[in-house]
């Protein structure tokens with residue numbers, strides 16, 4: 617009951633004063649973007665109907681997004697969790713993001729339907745965390761997040777820990793939802809793929825990063841048409857452009873809001 621009451625107060629506070637609970641309130645601009653190419657090394661990720669390895673496409677897209685950002689921003693710090701075919705643990709990806717002070721974490725993947733799923737799936741979708749499943753998030757966030765190290769030290773006061781961790785999750789959620797909506801628009805504009813929308817799943821890689829984090833599923837390798845598109849230079853460029861333009865729009869809004877709209 618005490619927990620429920622705390623959540624209620626928290627939701628009220630976040631909706632009335634969203635800025636006041638933002639962990640980024642001291643940052644003026646979005647200065648560091650973390651690009652996370654999913655899988656790598658011994659972990660190929662999904663394998664396409666025509667044997668494309670997801671890890672290779674994820675890296676190609678990531679490197680293209682990095683190049684676009686570098687060509688268009690002089691003052692933006694772009695950090696990659698991997699820049700070659702290396703295996704990186706999920707927790708390590710979050711650690712890299714946190715240590716580099718990332719303001720936005722984009723995890724880049726390609727999808728595959730489950731083998732026993734009779735439905736032929738196609739298109740892109742985006743994943744963010746679901747703050748309604750707060751207890752699960754808190755458990756993982758408290759365990760994994762470097763940002764919350766100071767909270768761990770005060771473990772005797774679990775109510776304060778709970779409120780701090782909740783406010784952290786809720787304030788990131790606002791930004792994650794915004795970024796995911798921008799990504800939907802840009803993917804619709806740039807790619808000819810089907811829009812499968814924004815979904816909420818407790819992916820470990822999203823918990824590890826203490827900043828707004830979105831996981832991008834670019835298309836289905838279990839679908840021959842999606843796979844061919846993802847393998848083509850045009851497809852890779854369109855997808856990289858969609859991610860790049862989304863970061864650009866998000867940064868513009870974020871920088872404006874944090875400098876002029878307080």
Ligand SMILES: [Zn+2]
Pocket residue numbers: 654655661662670725726
């Ligand atoms: Zn993947």
